[in-house]
Amino acid sequence: MNKTAYKRYLRTQNWQKLRFEVLKRSGGACERCGYRPYKRGGLQIHHLSYDRVGHESLEDLIAICPRCHMELHGIRGKRSPKNVKH
Template sequence: MTEQIERNKMIYQENLEDPRWKKLRLRILRRDSNKCRVCGIESNLQVHHRQYHRYKVSGEWLKPWEYHPYFLITVCNSCHFHGHQQFPIPIKEI
């Protein structure tokens, strides 16, 4: 099981280099005025998935760029880290 989790993390990291994700990421940053939606800082910004989606039948995860913008939010590195420490990211089967 741990091996599969590590494999999924590696695939996810590779997907973050995809031009489709980079395009959506820029769209979300612009939508959020290039500011962290939590603290308002304008540096070290990341786009956070507010929940992850997995297909019931196949078990495949959505690609980062396949999410509706509603499920994405701009946060700074610090708020992103602290958010993950405080709250688990919900996983929704679709």
């Protein structure tokens, strides 16, 4: 899936439903480090594998804080939610 199609997919009802379920499962904490953001929207959803994008299950996804998300994608430098957002 190319970048444009992936961004379009992230706006679908299917993705929004999966995202909601993963956030609910996380209980408001990063599923990698346990950090609990003080404000709503502080967690992001990360694909553990991109093999089934569009057909993923809840087990393919984790809720993580922006810092962990950047680390998982190998992004260094300024740690800002703007750098990685899914």
